Amino acid sequence: MVDANKKTKLIEVGRTGIFLVALCAIIALLLSLLNIVTRDRISENEERNLRDAVVALFGSENIEYVLLEVTPEAVDAIYKVTEGETARGYCVRVSPEGFGGKIDILVGVDNSSSVIGVRIISHNETPRLGSRIENNHFLSQFIAITSKSEKNIDVISGSTVSSRAVTEGVRTALSALDEYLLGGVVIE
Amino acid sequence: MISLSFSQTLMLMFSAIIVENLIFSKLYGASPFIKVSETPITALGMGIVTSVAITLSSALTWIVYHLILEPLGLEHLKTMAFILVIVALVQLLEMLLRRFTPSLYSSLRTYTPFIATNCAVLGCALLNIQNNYNFIRSVCYGFAASIGFTLAIVIFAGVRARIEFATPPRAFKEFPLTLIAAALLAMAFSGFSGIKL
Amino acid sequence: MSKNNGFITQLKNGIFDNNPTLIQLLGLCPALAITTSLSNAIGMGVATTAVLICSNILISLLRKFIPSKVRIYTFVIIISGLVTAAEMLMKSFFFDLYTSLGLFVPLIAVNCIILEGADSFASKNKVITSAIDGLSMGLGFTVALIAVSIIRELLGTGTILGFSVFGASYRPAILFTLPAGAFLTLGLIAAVVQKARYAKEDREKSKGREEERV
Numbered sequence: 001m002v003d004a005n006k007k008t009k010l011i012e013v014g015r016t017g018i019f020l021v022a023l024c025a026i027i028a029l030l031l032s033l034l035n036i037v038t039r040d041r042i043s044e045n046e047e048r049n050l051r052d053a054v055v056a057l058f059g060s061e062n063i064e065y066v067l068l069e070v071t072p073e074a075v076d077a078i079y080k081v082t083e084g085e086t087a088r089g090y091c092v093r094v095s096p097e098g099f100g101g102k103i104d105i106l107v108g109v110d111n112s113s114s115v116i117g118v119r120i121i122s123h124n125e126t127p128r129l130g131s132r133i134e135n136n137h138f139l140s141q142f143i144a145i146t147s148k149s150e151k152n153i154d155v156i157s158g159s160t161v162s163s164r165a166v167t168e169g170v171r172t173a174l175s176a177l178d179e180y181l182l183g184g185v186v187i188e
Numbered sequence: 189m190i191s192l193s194f195s196q197t198l199m200l201m202f203s204a205i206i207v208e209n210l211i212f213s214k215l216y217g218a219s220p221f222i223k224v225s226e227t228p229i230t231a232l233g234m235g236i237v238t239s240v241a242i243t244l245s246s247a248l249t250w251i252v253y254h255l256i257l258e259p260l261g262l263e264h265l266k267t268m269a270f271i272l273v274i275v276a277l278v279q280l281l282e283m284l285l286r287r288f289t290p291s292l293y294s295s296l297r298t299y300t301p302f303i304a305t306n307c308a309v310l311g312c313a314l315l316n317i318q319n320n321y322n323f324i325r326s327v328c329y330g331f332a333a334s335i336g337f338t339l340a341i342v343i344f345a346g347v348r349a350r351i352e353f354a355t356p357p358r359a360f361k362e363f364p365l366t367l368i369a370a371a372l373l374a375m376a377f378s379g380f381s382g383i384k385l
Numbered sequence: 386m387s388k389n390n391g392f393i394t395q396l397k398n399g400i401f402d403n404n405p406t407l408i409q410l411l412g413l414c415p416a417l418a419i420t421t422s423l424s425n426a427i428g429m430g431v432a433t434t435a436v437l438i439c440s441n442i443l444i445s446l447l448r449k450f451i452p453s454k455v456r457i458y459t460f461v462i463i464i465s466g467l468v469t470a471a472e473m474l475m476k477s478f479f480f481d482l483y484t485s486l487g488l489f490v491p492l493i494a495v496n497c498i499i500l501e502g503a504d505s506f507a508s509k510n511k512v513i514t515s516a517i518d519g520l521s522m523g524l525g526f527t528v529a530l531i532a533v534s535i536i537r538e539l540l541g542t543g544t545i546l547g548f549s550v551f552g553a554s555y556r557p558a559i560l561f562t563l564p565a566g567a568f569l570t571l572g573l574i575a576a577v578v579q580k581a582r583y584a585k586e587d588r589e590k591s592k593g594r595e596e597e598r599v
Binding site for chain 3: 012015016019020023024027028030031034035038041042045046049122
């Protein structure tokens with residue numbers, strides 16, 4: 001009698017287990033398929049964001065950029081920017097911590113390591129207020145700054161945290177780029 | 189993944205508890221915050237259990253993500269995997285509570301569903317991945333964030349106990365008044381924002 | 386005729402009498418966190434409603450096969466699967482909305498409304514009824530989100546859907562874009578809703594008394 005009970009219990013557990021595993025497997029499979037289908041489109045979207053920013057920084061549709069293989073720890077990526085045969089400079093992508101999370105910014109730097117512009121790629125700062133860091137008046141303060149500048153950046157009143165974050169990000173970007181360039185390997 | 193010195197870790201923890209408080213800054217965990225803060229004691233109990241849940245799940249989800257999902261290229265399954273880990277963890281905690289502290293278990297029994305579906309638990313796990321923290325930092329962040337959560341709901345429970353005896357206009361009774369009290373508390377905490385350590 | 390009536394009644398129920406957010410107090414996290422702009426609110430509402438309807442349908446279809454001991458796990462697997470799918474689709478077709486909503490997209494999976502709908506309704510009812518329930522709860526949630534976000538965006542940034550309403554001279558009440566403002570707005574809306582309910586109750590009570598007297 002006891003054995004029969006144990007057996008039915010075991011069967012029940014087995015059935016439940018199989019049900020869950022099967023369900024998980026089916027859903028995981030479907031999701032992986034969906035992932036494969038949408039993967040390209042998603043990376044296109046992300047790429048478009050980046051490209052728009054680079055184009056805006058260097059002011060030309062014809063620029064190309066290449067991700068450098070060596071990325072210093074403090075930044076997300078460094079891109080070498082070229083237009084045709086000429087090297088235009090670099091773009092450094094940093095994500096400093098802002099008010100609502102990380103602010104994804106792109107710092108455009110010309111061949112003499114001075115900033116030609118800063119673009120905000122994405123952020124979760126408070127709309128309108130924290131978003132003011134996107135406006136040109138604030139961002140234009142960074143132009144012509146180099147890692148040796150002592151310039152005082154005016155923060156946007158009411159968006160102190162966001163503004164400081166961006167400033168910090170630019171500083172990090174410049175020093176990381178310096179470190180990379182000094183490191184010797186200047187890719188042709 | 190940047191590794192940090194001890195003092196830097198402490199400062200980050202302070203930041204996670206006060207400056208970027210889970211509830212008042214990120215608004216994770218708002219649901220249980222409003223509902224489980226009736227008395228300071230239940231709030232404390234809830235806070236502690238949630239803290240254990242968040243800390244442990246930060247550890248477990250990190251392991252699942254970096255040791256299982258990433259190597260297999262299955263990062264897109266992280267939401268599903270994390271939630272399963274969290275639900276299983278909460279059930280396990282429930283069983284342990286029932287076995288070892290039956291009195292605490294029965295008083296918190298009605299609230300345990302709020303832990304698994306707490307935005308804060310899943311939120312912290314996902315944040316750790318998004319910010320690319322290493323294992324130690326993930327667990328520390330989870331721990332610190334959950335202390336912030338506990339702090340928030342205990343303070344709020346104290347506030348609610350006080351307004352228990354207030355007589356607001358009928359339209360504001362209970363829920364609306366609770367929210368407005370929460371608003372004032374949030375305003376107080378927003379004074380901390382922008383402290384950069 | 387009666388089927389139509391039932392459908393409309395259920396929708397009204399979901400939006401007014403039993404609004405999941407304002408009355409049942411579910412799904413408060415997104416209602417407070419992402420309602421800083423109307424477009425966010427609409428996007429989140431639509432996404433959540435879609436997941437809710439699909440999950441209700443799927444769970445209702447499977448309801449005879451789900452072993453009761455692992456109910457919650459089953460629901461969670463299905464719901465998180467749907468949310469992940471929604472995430473991928475949003476990233477593909479509504480990329481800006483996705484970056485706006487951020488981490489709250491995967492957090493749809495722990496939205497109490499969906500789990501509640503699955504547990505108390507879809508697992509016990511037929512497919513069409515469950516789908517309609519999903520639609521009504523989802524609409525109620527979306528309406529609540531829209532209400533909060535209209536106030537927060539209008540007063541907090543002076544815009545609606547990104548279009549400036551009050552002109553450049555408007556100094557916005559920044560409070561509304563902060564978490565404190567979220568609590569405040571939701572609280573005020575909840576007070577309005579509660580007042581309406583009490584008024585309705587009073588009317589019905591006095592009607593009842595009049596009928597008694599007669």
